[in-house]
Amino acid sequence: MPNSAMGDHVSQLRPALHEFEDWVYPDGFAHSLFEAFMKNPHDVGGEPDAPAVFEEKQEEQWELNTFVTCEVLAWRGIWTSEERRRLGNVDVGRTQYHGLPYYGRWALAASRILVEKRYITLGELIERVAEVRQRQSVDGALTADPRTTGDGTAVVRNRHHAEAVGKGDPQCFAGQAGDPRFAVGDPVRVRQLPTLFYTRTQEYLRGVRGTVAKVSYETVLPEDEAFDREDLRPKWYYIVRFEMTDLWEGYAGLPGDTLQAELSEMWLEPAD
Amino acid sequence: MGKSSGHDDTAHDGTHAPMVQEVTDFEVLEIALRELAIEKGLFTAEDHRHYTEWAEQMGPAPAARLVARAWLDPGFKELALTDALAASREVGIDWLHDPPTGFGSPSDFTLLHVLEDTPTLHHVVVCTLCSCYPRPILGNSPEWYRTPNYRRRIVRWPRQVLAEFGLHLPEGVQVRVEDSNSKHRFLVLPVRPDGTEGWTEDQLAEIVTRDCMIGVALPRPGVTSNPSRPEHAAARPIAGHQPTEEIR
Structure with a gap:
């Protein structure tokens, strides 16, 4: 099983x-x-698939712009990247996850966060989208042309974007999780917790025994960070090593092949 | 999208050129979003420009430099394996201070772990959940790295998928797949190949391609670029975009 x-x-x-x-x-x-x-749509590891052609791709100008817009929203404390991953890779559902372009999902995630956190109204966004579409020139190129420059001082922002300055992430959470429960070499098992809404603990690891390879860092759980919960206590993270033959029935490689993933203490229990 | 635009859309009857090149909904959405964010004071146009400048200069050259130096200098290799951020700074990449945020790049965090290959152990990196990748030192991830296909299969059939990349691992070499699913980012330090004795750091860095540092290729004397693959062209590419064959 x-x-x-x-x-x-x-x-x-x-x-x-x-x-x-x-x-x-x-x-x-x-x-x-x-x-x-x-099951989270982004959690695809181990799903069967046929070989495909591995391609390179030229990046569209709008893809770079979208990436930068999303990163700048995090720089200025509007969201964390984990909120973006939840909104763009999981909350869209399976059909949209596989059906939309990669950066298309980034743009939709940014749209949704601005509306849900009440920075803009959906009505404003709809009107602006319609207006921008009118502006396209013959060659199709569009440029951003904001009508005003807003006063940023009154904007509600998260603590993270200020508290992590000069420290980095996850370094900004150091010293808050107490002593780590596990040490390098400890046998552990990935807990069989239910998936509800969001996680970064892959389904293919659930219930499997592994060994702690590295005590990594302390940070807020992605399950919390993805919902903008800055008030919760960080947890220890570990890089855990698994035997491929423990992960996959009828593993087609060789004994001794391994896989590593980085998991939070919440998802681990001691194993024999 | 239908004909929501008000311009004279007469291309259908073939009488009135020029054709208006279709703008995608995502282009329109991003522009609308950015304008509203600036108007509401969430960020400034200058913030966007500043971050774009940093993002556009990212590439794999500093990572290749890190690998080459680790091959030549045992002390530097030790630093790379124990404090990869310090080793990154030595090759010109400061994960904390280079991005304009002052706290690192939001999606890449500020932690790098270097995975050392040996003659009997080969590492390959994936993010099965999205596309986590050491952007600050390796540049943007390739398209294939983001596909569900690569993410589904490499964790379960690593030897088969590596073979599709042209990398056939012998029986004496164990595979270790690193699923980059949390805040660490990973870079493979391959084994220095035979035939490079006496080479300089510059010469060595030339053969350390992006694919080698993801772990889907091995460095070889005389091979200084990723294998030629089909390239999906952009409708409106980034100005100054390099053709793939020039991306090392």
């Missing part, structure tokens, strides 16, 4: 569960079905 990354429901969830009826009754709703629906 090493993991359920190949679960039948997950493979059917793109674009939709192929059932005759597109409504469902709560009785007999299987646990495996619930897990499939809750």
